[in-house]
Amino acid sequence: MTDNRFKGTDTYIATEDLMMAVNAGVTLERPILVKGEPGTGKTMLAEEVAAALGMPLFEWHIKSTTKAQQGLYEYDAVARLRDSQLGEDRVHDIANYILKGSLWQAFESEQQPVLLIDEIDKADIEFPNDLLRELDRMEFTVFETGETIHARHRPVIIITSNNEKELPDAFLRRCFFHYIRFPDEDTMQRIVDVHYPGLKKNLLREALAAFFKVREMPGLKKKPSTSELLDWIKLLLAEDIPPEALRAEDNRKAIPPLYGALLKNEQDVHLFEQLVFMNRGGRQ
Amino acid sequence: MLTRFFYMLREGGMRTSVTELLTLLGAMKQGLAGTSVDDFYYLSRSCLVKDETQFDRYDKIFAAHFRGIEDAFRSLIADVPEDWIRQLGTLDLTDEERAEIESLGGFDEIMKALEERLAEQDERHEGGNKWIGTAGTSPFGVGGFNPEGVRIGKQQGGGSRRGVKVWEQREYRNLDDSVELGTRNIKLALRKLRRFAREGAADQLDLPDTIRSTARNAGYLDIKMVPERHNAIKVLLCLDVGGSMDDHVRVCEELFSAASSEFKHLEYFYFHNFVYESLWKDNRRRHSERIPVQEIVHKYGPDYKLVFVGDATMSPYEIVYPGGSVEHWNEEPGAAWIQRLLNHFPKSIWLNPEPEQRWPHTPSVKITREIMEERMFPLTVRGLDEGIKRLR
Numbered sequence: 018m019t020d021n022r023f024k025g026t027d028t029y030i031a032t033e034d035l036m037m038a039v040n041a042g043v044t045l046e047r048p049i050l051v052k053g054e055p056g057t058g059k060t061m062l063a064e065e066v067a068a069a070l071g072m073p074l075f076e077w078h079i080k081s082t083t084k085a086q087q088g089l090y091e092y093d094a095v096a097r098l099r100d101s102q103l104g105e106d107r108v109h110d111i112a113n114y115i116l117k118g119s120l121w122q123a124f125e126s127e128q129q130p131v132l133l134i135d136e137i138d139k140a141d142i143e144f145p146n147d148l149l150r151e152l153d154r155m156e157f158t159v160f161e162t163g164e165t166i167h168a169r170h171r172p173v174i175i176i177t178s179n180n181e182k183e184l185p186d187a188f189l190r191r192c193f194f195h196y197i198r199f200p201d202e203d204t205m206q207r208i209v210d211v212h213y214p215g216l217k218k219n220l221l222r223e224a225l226a227a228f229f230k231v232r233e234m235p236g237l238k239k240k241p242s243t244s245e246l247l248d249w250i251k252l253l254l255a256e257d258i259p260p261e262a263l264r265a266e267d268n269r270k271a272i273p274p275l276y277g278a279l280l281k282n283e284q285d286v287h288l289f290e291q292l293v294f295m296n297r298g299g300r301q
Numbered sequence: 302m303l304t305r306f307f308y309m310l311r312e313g314g315m316r317t318s319v320t321e322l323l324t325l326l327g328a329m330k331q332g333l334a335g336t337s338v339d340d341f342y343y344l345s346r347s348c349l350v351k352d353e354t355q356f357d358r359y360d361k362i363f364a365a366h367f368r369g370i371e372d373a374f375r376s377l378i379a380d381v382p383e384d385w386i387r388q389l390g391t392l393d394l395t396d397e398e399r400a401e402i403e404s405l406g407g408f409d410e411i412m413k414a415l416e417e418r419l420a421e422q423d424e425r426h427e428g429g430n431k432w433i434g435t436a437g438t439s440p441f442g443v444g445g446f447n448p449e450g451v452r453i454g455k456q457q458g459g460g461s462r463r464g465v466k467v468w469e470q471r472e473y474r475n476l477d478d479s480v481e482l483g484t485r486n487i488k489l490a491l492r493k494l495r496r497f498a499r500e501g502a503a504d505q506l507d508l509p510d511t512i513r514s515t516a517r518n519a520g521y522l523d524i525k526m527v528p529e530r531h532n533a534i535k536v537l538l539c540l541d542v543g544g545s546m547d548d549h550v551r552v553c554e555e556l557f558s559a560a561s562s563e564f565k566h567l568e569y570f571y572f573h574n575f576v577y578e579s580l581w582k583d584n585r586r587r588h589s590e591r592i593p594v595q596e597i598v599h600k601y602g603p604d605y606k607l608v609f610v611g612d613a614t615m616s617p618y619e620i621v622y623p624g625g626s627v628e629h630w631n632e633e634p635g636a637a638w639i640q641r642l643l644n645h646f647p648k649s650i651w652l653n654p655e656p657e658q659r660w661p662h663t664p665s666v667k668i669t670r671e672i673m674e675e676r677m678f679p680l681t682v683r684g685l686d687e688g689i690k691r692l693r
Contacts (some may be wrong), residue, residue: 033339038343045331184351194348
């Protein structure tokens with residue numbers, strides 16, 4: 018485990034500080050909390066860590082209605098009630114109605130797994146607190162049967178958050194924290210490289226330049242992120258747009274083609290067109 | 302080991318705990334930070350800081366500790382909203398914004414000032430101590446001109462950023478939560494309001510749980526009660542308009558728009574400088590349509606949370622003397638009227654858009670704070686957060 022260090026993968030570029038956080042979490046067997054702008058690869062991280070370290074991956078996607086208990090197990094009382102009225106035999110054993118949650122499944126895994134708890138901030142404020150003991154001791158008790166479940170191997174836990182709610186201090190203290198910063202141009206180039214290896218050098222350069230220009234535009238409500246850039250490049254390739262078309266110096270075509278992939282908000286699109294228009298007017 | 306650093310973090314206002322320090326030491330024992338200072342920086346940040354808004358603060362303390370400069374603490378109180386400058390950088394200004402700029406000495410003047418500052422920033426950077434902010438008295442502040450500042454500090458070429466010390470780049474500066482609310486930060490503040498709107502207590506029947514428990518109980522009725530989700534927090538917002546508040550129009554607008562989309566029961570009133578016997582709801586008809594404070598007290602129950610927004614900057618006479626108002630003859634001093642409101646609404650705070658450092662220099666702020674029993678908070682994300690805690 019310890020010699021097995023995460024260094025990014027063929028399809029995922031990890032910065033040094035991200036590697037450090039992941040490796041620290043893996044070594045000390047503590048959860049890793051990952052925050053960052055949407056579309057910077059938080060959820061991808063868990064998949065890539067699992068792939069890189071050769072571990073099975075368990076995913077637990079959190080919604081606003083998710084309760085901590087659902088990650089452990091659920092007791093299907095209605096099924097049991099129905100069975101009792103039908104006179105089924107299995108009704109006598111309550112264990113037949115316990116449905117295992119993702120956490121339980123991860124605890125039972127034969128080898129050390131990776132457990133992704135995705136978008137923990139979507140749930141109720143109390144949610145992280147309800148998981149403190151389970152994540153700390155890696156065990157929990159099934160009240161219905163009185164059984165205690167221990168983790169065979171402490172899973173590598175990766176938790177993502179979009180910062181919609183603040184997480185409780187007690188919870189934070191138990192985690193390693195990493196904030197995925199928006200990648201700089203060099204890193205971005207490497208990211209695009211691993212996704213589209215055969216990309217023409219000049220197309221990539223022009224696309225990146227146009228992309229960062231859009232991002233630097235003041236007043237945008239939702240700045241385009243990595244995943245949007247990748248989508249955009251895919252579109253550019255599919256449409257076979259020549260790199261020259263991306264060059265902003267060309268006054269007539271100052272709006273990058275297919276910019277709908279980058280801007281996801283009609284106000285932003287509007288603002289963008291206005292600014293481009295003004296720029297053009299200013300130059301003539 | 303690292304104890305001094307730990308205490309410096311605490312003194313610098315970070316809520317780092319002993320557990321986290323022990324985790325860091327544990328990680329170091331495992332040899333995770335063995336190879337370089339950068340690795341140690343990343344590891345320690347990952348262990349000790351759990352909030353990206355604190356990264357900048359951490360970077361400063363880290364730099365200070367590992368260079369033995371202790372007085373860098375003074376610059377920890379960040380000062381400038383960056384959107385201000387970004388806004389000026391674009392030529393896409395509305396007429397109002399132009400007017401606002403004119404009132405600050407003219408657009409060209411400001412652009413010139415910005416250029417000078419930029420040059421200054423460059424020099425300071427070369428001097429190698431750019432994280433020590435300089436006096437933040439101007440509307441911009443030198444240290445706040447960050448987008449360019451970072452660019453200057455950035456190293457050209459080369460894959461990874463070795464050479465320039467990562468913590469000295471201060472890339473997380475615009476995430477610091479003690480700067481004033483901006484278009485970006487307002488979202489964060491909104492979420493804080495949402496959280497507090499969800500709390501409250503009352504008893505009501507929990508239908509799903511009752512069904513579940515009844516089923517579990519082999520069909521015998523088992524009634525479950527839960528506390529009610531109190532989504533309908535009631536807020537009474539009193540905003541200071543005109544005069545010295547003109548500088549803060551934007552931040553107030555943002556707060557207001559955030560609040561009005563967040564609360565079902567939001568009532569707002571305006572006042573000028575201080576609260577007297579009447580307030581108004583429409584600024585254009587402020588002299589004809591006024592609502593007496595007594596009426597407000599009778600109309601809205603004590604369960605309303607009262608929030609004043611104002612800079613509380615005026616002559617002390619305007620608060621404590623009858624007839625002190627700048628606009629009309631008031632029979633009773635403003636202090637008496639605000640006290641009536643405070644008596645009726647036990648949950649109340651005052652949000653002040655002026656930076657907290659300037660409060661002690663204004664006597665009227667001091668008086669207002671006394672009247673508010675110290676429940677005055679700066680209009681920043683953190684101030685709002687603290688204020689909301691007091692409103693619960």
